[in-house]
Amino acid sequence: MNKIILLCLVFMLAGCATSIPVTMNFPQAPEALTKPCDPLQPLPKDKKELSDLLENANENYGKHHECLAKYRAWQEWYDTQKKIFEEIK
Amino acid sequence: MWVLHFLPDSLIIWFIHIVMIVGAASAIAGYFFVGIPYIGSRRALFQILGVALLIAGVYFKGGYSAEMQWRDRVAEVEKKVAVAEEKAKKANGKVQIKIVERTKIIKQKVETNTAYIRRNKTAINGECKLTDSAIGVYNQSTIDSIGEVKLHE
Numbered sequence: 001m002n003k004i005i006l007l008c009l010v011f012m013l014a015g016c017a018t019s020i021p022v023t024m025n026f027p028q029a030p031e032a033l034t035k036p037c038d039p040l041q042p043l044p045k046d047k048k049e050l051s052d053l054l055e056n057a058n059e060n061y062g063k064h065h066e067c068l069a070k071y072r073a074w075q076e077w078y079d080t081q082k083k084i085f086e087e088i089k
Numbered sequence: 090m091w092v093l094h095f096l097p098d099s100l101i102i103w104f105i106h107i108v109m110i111v112g113a114a115s116a117i118a119g120y121f122f123v124g125i126p127y128i129g130s131r132r133a134l135f136q137i138l139g140v141a142l143l144i145a146g147v148y149f150k151g152g153y154s155a156e157m158q159w160r161d162r163v164a165e166v167e168k169k170v171a172v173a174e175e176k177a178k179k180a181n182g183k184v185q186i187k188i189v190e191r192t193k194i195i196k197q198k199v200e201t202n203t204a205y206i207r208r209n210k211t212a213i214n215g216e217c218k219l220t221d222s223a224i225g226v227y228n229q230s231t232i233d234s235i236g237e238v239k240l241h242e
Contacts, residue, residue, distance in 0.1 A: 022166040027177040030185035032192070042228035050217045051210045053227065055203055060231060062199035069191040073184050080180040088169045
């Protein structure tokens with residue numbers, strides 16, 4: 001009789017189980033996006049000509065545009081990954 | 090039903106069917122044991138045991154079906170996750186290529202402009218000389234004066 005009760009208890013315990021949820025790994029961001037933006041370079045004190053200023057401004061604008069491209073790529077990356085993630089549901 | 094994970098599916102379904110069949114057979118057979126000596130006097134026990142087995146069998150059948158539904162659902166989600174992870178990788182590759190190409194174009198433009206400025210240096214400069222204060226003001230705008238903002242939590 002005790003064995004029967006024990007067996008019943010084991011089978012009753014089977015009802016307490018929970019299933020393991022399936023999760024998606026967090027997507028790794030592209031390497032190019034993880035690098036920080038370059039800081040803007042000031043004009044050296046000894047460079048006093050207008051051409052030096054223009055050259056420096058040109059380089060700094062370039063850095064700004066690179067940073068802007070990264071920012072837009074981050075937005076694109078996020079939107080794409082969000083869309084992919086939502087497709088699982 | 091974690092116990093079921095350790096047993097093969099065929100064994101589980103066989104066990105459930107046997108319990109149900111034995112239970113039903115035992116419960117019904119109890120009615121026909123009337124005239125049989127020894128067993129006839131214990132037919133109530135057969136019926137009770139049979140009903141108990143039948144109930145247990147139905148319970149297990151329900152649990153097994155639920156378990157199988159969960160397994161199917163998990164397999165389906167696992168498949169979707171695998172497809173999504175593959176898509177995510179491809180999307181990353183596209184973004185990576187785009188950013189590298191854009192950066193290349195920007196750098197080329199900067200180089201072209203720098204080359205133009207250097208070629209036309211004399212014409213650009215003329216008599217113009219920058220004062221220290223002009224350079225100071227210009228440099229102020231290149232400094233990241235905000236830096237890292239600390240938030241009070």
